[in-house]
């Protein structure tokens with residue numbers, strides 16, 4: 001069973017495209033006429049000019065909206081497309097799941113004629129996010145194991161990469177791992193955590209103590225006192241970024 005056949009069951013409830021992040025991805029793509037969306041999931045952030053969505057999880061494919069681009073059950077490491085088949089390849093919050101990143105990047109370069117865009121994160125920056133650093137070190141370890149270093153991605157892309165930070169809005173609609181940086185109570189909701197692969201792939205026992213401590217700190221106001229500086233910010237650079245190359 002693909003990992004997202006499990007995680008994906010609650011995905012559409014907590015994981016919708018955030019319009020500000022969508023705008024950053026659209027800007028990174030630039031003017032392209034055809035796109036392959038790799039690790040497309042349920043279709044969040046999928047540009048209208050998408051010719052094909054590639055996604056290994058049947059549960060995710062089944063949640064794609066009516067009228068979305070055709071989706072094929074396949075993986076990045078073996079893309080079912082001819083060489084130079086599309087203008088651009090897009091991979092949003094997926095490369096950390098690829099079993100062979102080098103093979104996936106080679107495939108992405110093979111099928112795209114003009115541009116490749118990843119939306120991902122700097123693992124060393126996310127490790128410093130208060131939730132992982134102060135409460136859930138086991139999840140930090142999972143992230144360190146799963147996440148792909150941006151330097152590694154740019155090395156594999158083998159061309160001059162443009163890296164742009166994408167700050168996370170305080171009311172981010174897409175419930176990915178650091179989305180609730182100003183809303184700590186959200187992390188206490190098991191449904192919210194279920195849509196985040198870093199928690200879904202960390203044993204629950206390893207998270208229990210930190211979550212209990214977070215709950216106590218939110219209730220007592222200790223979290224808000226310690227993070228006063230965050231409460232007045234509209235967006236935070238937590239380490240998410242677009243990585244783009246022209247081919």
Ligand SMILES: C[S@@+](CC[C@H](N)C(=O)[O-])C[C@H]1O[C@@H](n2cnc3c(N)ncnc32)[C@H](O)[C@@H]1O
Pocket residue numbers: 002003004015038039040041042043044045054055056057060074075076077091092093094097098099197
């Ligand atoms: C966090 S979800 C992101 C989905 C979508 N791009 C989005 O932003 O909502 C990660 C997706 O990558 C997919 N995935 C996992 N392994 C993959 C692989 N080897 N190749 C392509 N996609 C993969 C998962 O099934 C899942 O749908």
